[in-house]
Each structure stands twice: as C-alpha cells, then as structure tokens.
Amino acid sequence: MISLGGKPLDIAAFEQIVLHQKDINISATAIKEVTRSYQFLQSFSKDKLIYGINTGFGPMAQYRIDDNDRKELQYNLIRSHSSGMGQLLSPLHTRALMLSRLNTMLLGYSGIHPETVQLITDLINNEAYPCVYAHGGVGASGDLVQLAHLALGLIGEGEFWFEGSIQKADKVFKKLKLKPLSIHIREGLAILNGTSAMNGIGGVNVIMAHRLVIWSTLLSLMINEMMEAYDDHFSVELNGVKRHNGQQQIASWMRAFGDKSKLLRKRHEYLYDKKVTEDVLVDKVQEYYSLRCVPQILGPIYDTVLNTEKVIIDEINSVNDNPIIDRKNKNIFHGGNFHGDYVALEMDKLKIAVTKLSMLADRQLNFILNPALNGKLPPFANAGRLGLNFGIQGMQYPATSTVAENQSLSTPMYIHSIPNNNDNQDIVSMGCNAAVMCSRVIDNAYEVLAVELIALVQAIDIRGISSKLSPATKWLYNGARSIFPYFKEDFAPSQKMREVKNWLTETDITGHFHKQL
Template sequence: MAPIGNAILELETLEQIVLQKETVSLNASALDAVNDCFDFLEAFAQDKLIYGINTGFGPMAQYRIEDKERIQLQLNLIRSHSSGMGQLLSPLQARATMLARLNTMMRAYSGIHTDVVKLMAELINHEAYPCIYQHGGVGASGDLVQLAHLALGLIGEGHFQFRGEIVKASVVYETLKLKPLQVRIREGLAMLNGTSSMTGIGAINVVHARKLLTGQILFSLMVNEIMEAYDDHFSEELNGVKLHKGQQRVAKAMRVISNKSQLLRKRHEYLYDKKVTESVLEDKVQEYYSLRCVPQILGPVYDTIEYSAKIITQELNSVNDNPVIDYKNKNIFHGGNFHGDYVSLEMDKLKIAVTKLGMLADRQLNFLLNPSLNKKLPAFINAGVLGLNFGVQGMQYPAVSNVAENQTLSNPMYIHSIPNNNDNQDIVSMGTNAALICSKVIENTFEILSVHALAIIQAIHYKGFVEKLSPATRWMYDELSVLAPPFVEDTPSYERLGKVKQWLMETEVGEKMKALLGFE
C-alpha cells in the first residue's frame, strides 16, 4: 500500500499505483494538515468576500453570492462544467488523474474537507473511476472540464467506469457502500482548478516512453547482432568525447547489453590487426546510420524523457489550485498555479522525441526487410518460397502508417492558445490536448516497435543466431518469440502483433534489464 501525503510522489510509485494497481493510503499527519487548512478557511471566510466562496467564477467574479447559496454555487460549477465530449479517458488515464488530484490536495492548500481525499482514496482502491471525457479542457484554469467530471462522480452524479462497464454513479456507491461527497465550502472550485488530468496522463506518457526507449535500445542492439556489425560505434572511447549525458548513457547501455554477444565484431581484429588486400570489401566498413548512430539518435530521446520526468514529477507534487489557502500564514493568495504551460511544453517535446524513436525503428525495420540494403537476408525475411510467400511484407504497412501519423501529430499544441471564457482566459496552455496527443503518439510507437520486434525475431531465427546472442538480447528473443514465433507459412499476423504490443506496454523491461545486467 502506497502512502499519499508529505513525501514526494515519484513516478516509480505512480507506476505501481496506476499500472500495477497498488492501493493507496493517506498519511496521517498530512490528513491532519488538510483538516487544519479546512478549519482555517471556515473561520477566515466569515464576513469576508473571497473569490469562489461568495463570488461568481471567472469573468463573473464581480457578482456577490449570498451565504445561503454558497453550496449551490459549488454544485452549479461542477454541473455546468461537466460538458466533456469525445472518447472517455482510459481507465489508466482516469486513475492517474484521480491520483494526481488526490496528491495535490494532500498538500493541504485547498481548504477542502478531509472527506474529499478519503473518498478519492476509496474510489481509487476499488478501481471506480468517474467517466472523464477527452475533449473539453484548454489547460488554463486547469483541466476544468475533465476535473468537473471527476467532481461530478464524487458528488454521486454522472457515470463511472467500474468493473469493466459504464454504470451510473448511484450503482457504484450502493455497491461499495460509500456515500457521495457533501460539499461544504469550496470543494467544487478546489476540485476543478488544477492541472491534474494533464499531469496524470503526462506521467503515464513518461512511464511508457521509458519502456519504448529501453525496448528500442535492445532492438537496435539485436539488429547490430543480426548484421554482425562492428561494436566501436557504441564504445566508451567514441561516445566519451561527445559531451551529452543521454548519448553516453545509451552507449553504456548498449555496451552492457551486448556483453558476451558472439555476433558483434571488433574492428581491429578484421581491419587493423591484419592486412586487408581485397579491392572491394564484401562487408561495409561502416554500417548504415540507423545501425551506427543509435547513441546519437536515442541520446536526445533519453535526455528529453528524463527532463520531462523531472517536470512532471514537480507538477505532480505541486499545489495547482487557485486561490491557495495558506493556513500556516493565515492568508489566501490568488494567482495562476492552475496554468498548464509546464506540462504542455513537455508533452510536445516528448511526442517529438518519441516520434523520432519510432522513425529509427522504422528505418531499422526497412533495412532488415530490404536485401539490397542488408545483403544477408531474403526479401521481407521470407523463410518460405519467394513469390509464393510474403514473410513480413504485409506487416510493414502498419509500421509506416503509424510513423506518418506520428509525424503529423508532432506539430506543437503548446503554441495553439485560443482566448475563451469572455477573454478572462486570454492565453491558455492546451496542456490536456498536448498530453492526449502525446499519448496517441506513444501508443502508435508501441505498434511500430511490435512490427520491428517480429521482424527481428524472424531474422535471428533465419540466420540461426539464437545461441550467439548476448544474455540480454537472448532474454528479449525468448520472451517475444513465445508471442510471435518465427514462421514460414503466411497466416494472419494481427493477433501476434497485438500480443507483442501488450507485452511491450505492460512488461517492466527496464527493471528486468537492471536485474539481469545491473546497469543504471
């Protein structure tokens, strides 16, 4: 059980809660602080005009609200902004949104009753997620529409994703024997103001991007093994003189992963320690860029992912409500912590990096399928009768299709600010859109890598190289060849590709490699 409150919520913990369904608990001292903040606001708000408690919202803040209508004001805010459209957030995205909102509320700067966080924890632990729609947020006053749908579920209205079905909120509360939230002071505004949806989705994106990077490093090494390439392009001596952390880290990983491989060649053994007399060399002296420049291509991807991880972690643990209820200093501060520019920019950068990763996988795939390029494999790695059988030919199309879609989707969202809300929100972040588009790019890239993986398995088997692989790449081969065995006859491939995609998305490849190899 993962405690929420006081300690920083790291992405590794978020992954365990969101992807592995670990339950959460609420830190007792943090819960006390939430209660202290509520008590302060309740006392402080007497006979004062405070935005969002006894005023309207946004451009209607000039209108004073009578005390008897305060609760109705909060309910009206939730209901009026539950206007989302399009597809629902996935259960993972909804769970991450709830966790992100719970974590920021446990910082004790929102003036909410402890019933809010207790109910959210219960719903997370029972895998009950209010239906939240993709379309609606502009990411400036926070994820107003997405979080309104979350709040709508908390007050017992709307629908939930629950046990594989879409059901009315009343069914969830009756089944779990829970009571919907009773709004007290500003629970409506506190729920809506914030970046929790874009941040939760962004956190999943970073976790998945790390999986993609680890997988593509392994696949790149396997392609080099298939081609019996020289290993100096990821040597410490070569990469150490290029002063980028990501490049050096990728090169180091490739050195560790390739340890004990019987396929990679030492340049000095073939070209330097003996006299070369051939006028025309059968093997290329230098490999194609997609094989030789892996550290230089995936290094920036590594750096981008890890910087995004830093920013998302900071946002995940920030107070992004407005106003901020500072019970310690006995005051309330107004501003724009709900603005999602940090997340929006990182999601744009992340999707560009992931798109490039997918482009590298696609070029390596094309290299394996084209005998004019690799000189060592039949066309489309066809183990059957050329002309009669097709090998991997039909599977290349979805990979190329996804690359093209990613390239189109990688145009930035961050710069597409459109004023709205009677120009009160005159510059916005579009952070949730950016996070959702990034999520699509990432899923597309898992599909690209699925095709790439199947081709690699086919090539290794065709060459008879299984026993010569390094221990790390042999592990990957063994895992994937169970899902997508090498083949001769043509059969529908969509189920195999789907299984590989699911494995790549769900398996903790990075952790497996750390355990197997001991690298950072």
C-alpha cells in the same frame, strides 16, 4: 500499501500506484494539514468577499453570491462544467488523474474538507473511476472539464468505470457502501482548478516512454548483432568524448545488453590487426546510420524523457489551485497556478522525441526488409518461396503509416492557444490535449516496435544465429518467439502482431533489466 502526504510523491511510487494498482493510504501528517487548511478557510471566510466562495467564477466574478447560495454555487460549477466530449479516458489514465489531484490536495492549500481526500483514496483503492472525457479542457484555469467529471463522480452523479464496465454512480456508491461527497465551502472549485488531468496522463506517458527507450535500445543492439556489426560505435571511448548524458547512457546500455554476444565484432581484429588486401570489402566498414548512430539518436530522446519526468513530478507535488489557501500566512492569494504551460510544453517535446524513436524503428525495419541494404537476407525476410510467399511485406505497411501519423500528431499543442471564456482565459496551454496526443504517439510507437521485433527475430532465424545472441537479446528473442512463431507460409498476422505489441506495453522492461540499467 503506499502512504501519501508528508513527503513528495516520486515516479516509482506513482508507477506502483497507477500501473500496478497498489493500494494507498493518507499519512496522519497530511490529514492534519488538510484539516487545518479547511478550518482556517472556514474561519477566515466569514464576512469577507472571496473569489469562488461568495462570488461567481471567471468573468462573472464581479457578481456577489448570497451566503444561502454558496453550496449551490459549487454544485452548479461541477454540473455545468461536466461537459466533456470525445472518447472516455481509460481507467488507467483516470486513476492517474485521481492520484495527481489527491496528491496536490494533501499539501494543505485547498481549504477542502478532509472527507474529500478520503473519498478519492477509497475510490482509488476500490478501482472505481469516474468517467472522464478526453475533450474539454484548455489547460489554463486548470483541466476544468476533465476535473469537473471527477467532481461529478465524487458527488455521486454521472458514471464510473467499475468492475470492467461503465456503471451509474449511485450503484457504485451503493456497492462500495460509500457516501458521496458533500460540499462544505469550496470543494467544487478546489477539485476543478488544477493541472491534474494533463499531469496524471503525463506521468503515465513518462513511464511508457522510458520503457520505449529501453526497448528501442535492445532492438537496436539486436539488429547490430544480426548484421554482425562492429561494436565500436557504442564504445566508452567514442561516446565518452561527447558531453551528453543521454548518449553516454544509451551506449552504456548497449554495452551491458551486448555482453557475452558472440556476434558483435571488434574492429581491430578484422581491420587493424591484420593486413586488408581486398579491393572491395564484402562487409561494410561502417554501418548505415540507423545502426551505428543509435546513441546519438536515442540519447537526446532519453534526456527528454528524464526532463519531462522532472517537470511532471514537480507539478504533481505542487499546489495548482486558485486561489491558494495559505493558513500559515493567514491569507488567500489569487493567481494562476492552474496554468498548464509547464506540462503542455513537456508533452509536446516528449511526443516529438517519441516520434523520432518510431522513425528510427521504421528505418531499422526497412533495413531488415531490403536486401539491397542489408546484403544478408532475402527480400522482406521471406523464409518461403520468393514470388509465391510474402514474408514481412504486408506487415511493413502499418508500421510505415503509423509513423506518418506520429509525424502529423507531433505538431505542438503548446502554441495553439485560443482565447475563450469571454476572453478571461485569453492565453491557454492546451495541456490536456497535448498529454492525450502524446499518449497516442507513444501507443503508436509500440505498434511500430512490435513490427520491427517480429521482422528482426525472423531475420535472426533465417540466418540461424539465435544461439549466438547476448543473454539480453536472447531473452527478447524468446519473448517474441513465444507469441509469434517462425513462419514460411503466409497467414493473417494481425492478431499475433497485437499480441506482440501488448507484450511490449505490459512488460516492465525497466524492472526486468534494473541491474544493467
């Protein structure tokens, strides 16, 4: 059980709750803050004109709403904006969205009734998630459409992901013996106005991208082992003179993962400590860039992941409503904390970085499959009869085409502002679009790495050197081989390829190698 409220939510707790389905509760301190915020708004709003309580919304804010219509106003907002289209967000992404919205509400600036946060908590703990659509929000007045579908579920309407299927909301509430949310003052606007959809998806993206960097580092080390390359390109001395944290971190991981390898060579032993007399060397003095520039390539990608994590966590722990119900200063402040530019820009940067990671994997894969480049393997790492059998040849195509898709998807959403809402929202972030597209790029990258891993373990077996791998890369080799066996005869590999990809996505690689990291 993880307690929320009273202290900031960090990425580790976010991961435990979202990816590992840890149950949550709300601290007494947070409940008090939510209750006091509600009580202040209840008192303060009497005989005052306050946006979103007794006015219309957006460009219709100049229209006063009668006191008798206040609750209907909130219900109308929820229902009218439950207009999403496209694919449903996955249960994982919706759980993340709900956690993100819950956490910002617990800060006590939303003026909502405490039953709102308790109901979201109960639904998360029961793995019941309102159906939310990917298409809809422009990420400016918050993720309005996505969060409207969350609110629709909370008031007992719409549909839910529950028990492995999509079910009507009323049936889910009946099964769970829960009562739908009642509107008290501004629960509709408080739920809709915020960055929680882009932010929840963004949190998952950060975790999965962080893991990708570690997987790519392991694979990069393994391909260097397969080639029996020199190890100085990830040495302390070489990388220590470049003042970038990410580069030094990747080089450090490669040294840790490569510890006890019997394949990596010391340059001085082969080229410095003895006289070299050959006019033409069989082995390369320096490897191709995709093998020896790994710290310089993955380093900025890793730095991007870390910066994105900071922005996402800052946003999760921020108040992103409008207006802000500030009981401490006994006032209500209007502005644009719902604007998603911080998250949108980071999602674009992250998807560009992950696309580059997938490009590195594609070039390493091509190196393995092309004997003119590696000089140690048959074409396409083909262990069968050349000409009759095809080896990894057919598997390269989906990797190459998926990298091309990533490159197209990496066009930034952040610069695609289109005015809408009668020009009230005249410049927007497109943050949820950016987060969803980033998620797709990350998922694609796992596919590319799966093909690279399959080719790499095949190459290692062709060379007969698996017993000389480092303990870290031998663990990776064993994991791949438990799913995808060594082969000579051709077969339809698609199912096995998906299984390798699933193993990569579902394995907590960060936790597995926490001591080395």
